Amino acid sequence: xxxxxxxxxxxxxxxxxxxxxxxxxxxSIVFSVISLAMLFPFLQLLFGVNANPSPAGNNNSLSVMNLxxxxxxxxxxxxxxxxxxGIVCFLIITSIFFKNLFxxxxxxxxxxxxxxxxxxxxxxxYNKLLSLPIGYxxxxxxxxxxxxxxxxxxxxxxxxxxxxEGWVKDPISILINLCVLFYISPKLTLFILLSLPIxxxxxxxVTRSLKKQSLRVAEKSGETFSTLDETLGGLxxxxxxxxxxxxxxxxxxxSDDLLKAKNQIGFRQSMASPLSELMGVTVxxxxxxxxxxxxxxxxxxxxxxxxxxxxxLFYNIIAPAKSISAAFSNLQRGTSAINRxxxxxxxPITVDENLHGKIINTFNQSxxxxxxxxxxxxxxxxxxxxxxxxKGKTIALVGSSGAGKSTLADxxxxxxxxxxGEILVDGINIKDYSLRSLRSLISIVTQEPILFNDSIANNIxxxxxxxxxxxxxxxxxxxxxxxxxxxxxxAYYTNVGDRGSKLSGGEKQxxxxxxxxxxxxxxxxxxxxTSSLDTESERLVxxxxxxxxxxRTSIVIAHRLSTIRHADEILVLNKGEIVERGNHDQLLEQKxxxxxxxxxxxxx
Numbered sequence: 323x324x325x326x327x328x329x330x331x332x333x334x335x336x337x338x339x340x341x342x343x344x345x346x347x348x349x350s351i352v353f354s355v356i357s358l359a360m361l362f363p364f365l366q367l368l369f370g371v372n373a374n375p376s377p378a379g380n381n382n383s384l385s386v387m388n389l390x391x392x393x394x395x396x397x398x399x400x401x402x403x404x405x406x407x408g409i410v411c412f413l414i415i416t417s418i419f420f421k422n423l424f425x426x427x428x429x430x431x432x433x434x435x436x437x438x439x440x441x442x443x444x445x446x447x448y449n450k451l452l453s454l455p456i457g458y459x460x461x462x463x464x465x466x467x468x469x470x471x472x473x474x475x476x477x478x479x480x481x482x483x484x485x486x487e488g489w490v491k492d493p494i495s496i497l498i499n500l501c502v503l504f505y506i507s508p509k510l511t512l513f514i515l516l517s518l519p520i521x522x523x524x525x526x527x528v529t530r531s532l533k534k535q536s537l538r539v540a541e542k543s544g545e546t547f548s549t550l551d552e553t554l555g556g557l558x559x560x561x562x563x564x565x566x567x568x569x570x571x572x573x574x575x576x577s578d579d580l581l582k583a584k585n586q587i588g589f590r591q592s593m594a595s596p597l598s599e600l601m602g603v604t605v606x607x608x609x610x611x612x613x614x615x616x617x618x619x620x621x622x623x624x625x626x627x628x629x630x631x632x633x634x635l636f637y638n639i640i641a642p643a644k645s646i647s648a649a650f651s652n653l654q655r656g657t658s659a660i661n662r663x664x665x666x667x668x669x670p671i672t673v674d675e676n677l678h679g680k681i682i683n684t685f686n687q688s689x690x691x692x693x694x695x696x697x698x699x700x701x702x703x704x705x706x707x708x709x710x711x712x713k714g715k716t717i718a719l720v721g722s723s724g725a726g727k728s729t730l731a732d733x734x735x736x737x738x739x740x741x742x743g744e745i746l747v748d749g750i751n752i753k754d755y756s757l758r759s760l761r762s763l764i765s766i767v768t769q770e771p772i773l774f775n776d777s778i779a780n781n782i783x784x785x786x787x788x789x790x791x792x793x794x795x796x797x798x799x800x801x802x803x804x805x806x807x808x809x810x811x812x813a814y815y816t817n818v819g820d821r822g823s824k825l826s827g828g829e830k831q832x833x834x835x836x837x838x839x840x841x842x843x844x845x846x847x848x849x850x851x852t853s854s855l856d857t858e859s860e861r862l863v864x865x866x867x868x869x870x871x872x873x874r875t876s877i878v879i880a881h882r883l884s885t886i887r888h889a890d891e892i893l894v895l896n897k898g899e900i901v902e903r904g905n906h907d908q909l910l911e912q913k914x915x916x917x918x919x920x921x922x923x924x925x926x
Contacts, residue, residue: 329478329660332439339435344490346428351495353421355502358634360414428491440479447471447666455673456737457698465548470662477659492642499639506632507622510613514605514636542580549573609636673739679756685763685844685875687748688712689734694743696729703729704898707743709891713844716876718886720919721895727879730895731847734877735764765838767867769850771830773822778807779814781822782836793840801836801866803829835866846876892916 333340451467459467504511553569610633616622617629624632689711696704704726711717719727732738733745736757744751752760773781782797783789794814798804806829810816822830838846848867880886887906894902894909894916902914909916 329439329443332442333435335442336435336438339431343428343431343435346424346431347491347494350421350424350428351491351498353417353424354495354638355498355635357414357417357421358638359502359631360410360417436479440475443478443663444471444475447475447663450667450669453671453675454669455671455739456732457672458669463548465545465550467666469546470666474659474662478663489646492645495642496639496646499635503632503635506628506635507613507624509616509622510609510632513612514609514639542576542583545576546573546580549576603640606633606637606640609633673736673757675757676753676755679754679759680750681759682747682750682755682763683759685713685748688746689845689875690746690749691730691733692744692746694733694740694745696726696733696738697741698738702898704733707900709893709900709903711875711877712890713875714873715890716871716878716888718878718880718889718892719895720880720886720892720916725895726898727895728849731849731877731879734845734847735761735766763843764845764847765841765843766847766849767831767834767838767870771822771827771834773818773825773830773833775817775820777812777815777817778810778833781818781833782814782840784837785841794836797836797840798833800839800869801832802869803832803836803866806832832866835870839870844874846871846874848876848878848880850879850881 448471451471500511500514503514549569549572553573613622613629613632617624691707691709694704694707695702707730709717719730721727729738733740734752736752739753744753746752747755747760747763774784779789779791779794782794791814795804798807798814807814807816816824818824818830818833822833825833848871878886878889886892889905891903891905892909893900894914896915902909902912902916904912910920
């Protein structure tokens, strides 16, 4: 059960509920046994057996039954047989009532516990995803992560946590019934105990393969999510290139594989329950034969009524045993889901929050890279990078795609951590600062504007606890966004749609710039902020960027070299190394890589 320890560790917060649940379960089982035990006086009464004197040497007959029998015999002797029958029926109804009452109370107590565990697991996964470094997500499919958050967590809810009740209630029920059976007849009960392991082995062979098949189902579910995500995100391209049929075939193939895997699980799982019932009935028939012979030959001190009561109590074990076998097969299915979730929860956090780090509230001097190297999966991305950005200066990073420009900029807010060397802000290694306080000094405007399905105002005020509408409007004006916003039907309260789909590219970018303006950071990172825009939008966005960069320390990544002519220093990267540095005029005089890049763009 070690693999389920994380799931059941959440029970610590529900200790009181678990105790109440166990008490209710125990009481429901006791009343279940009592209701079946009432068969003994009922059968004694029905067959007219005088139960007052117990059979000689019968020390195993239940004393409570004898007391009831004595009272019923007394009533019969007085001519009140029908009244005695009514008492037996009343006792049976009463015990069944209390059995189901406590069963209901146990289920009512357990429901919030089960739901709470699932909620806590989902929240823990979400929090872990937020804390993982950016690099983790470059190796993972978004659809697969979504599948783990939804399908795998639901699988755990239906299998592992759903089986929790069976693993608690059913063993207790079996144990109590076995104790009563052993009290009535140790010899017969020993025969039962010898047969139960055989049942367990047979059922175990059926359910053993469920884990492997469940893993295949989980993987195919992740592929389904990934394909769906790619389809929804690329509908324009799909339709433009007439690849609907190709994607339909791909999705059909994945769905067909998923169907086959689910069918295999269904076939195996469906076999467990009938097999357990067949085994139970077989053992039941064996006890009927074996115990009947003992009773008829008087080898045990048990009359017919007590033997039938014994068999009724034994049959009360079959349903819990069947439930346990089903719970076991469910656990096998849930194991693969737990493993997939554990892969996320146990993923290393390579960029961790320094809980005892220094709080940095202002940026006063410089950002310094000292012999910085960065490797990813043993691949060298940046090599021996050293430079300094003085406060208020603008540094531009240029170079071909894959040169390491974005990676270099991502090291400043610690989206990645350096493999060697160090980055200093105001003379202190950024790892020694609180991660949250470090990032509070930085704003980023990326090539692809990131907007959330919310109002324009809330997207601009992202990260602010108490947004001020006047400040939001002022930030939008600085970002050249106020004009187009006011033309919208609901102005600042207009919903931008999924990923800002209701806005144009230039409008989305200006909203993200307004967001950066409102944050008012001393350090600004601009990553290809205008590269995907048309000429008119680029001009409006560039004006907004110029307003944003005023009196700020800026790191600008740009393919369009016309936007960085006035940078204080330009760093030219090639294969992860700084190969040229200087201002625009100095680099042109060198007639190196930068000169060729400028010449190529001017020719265009």
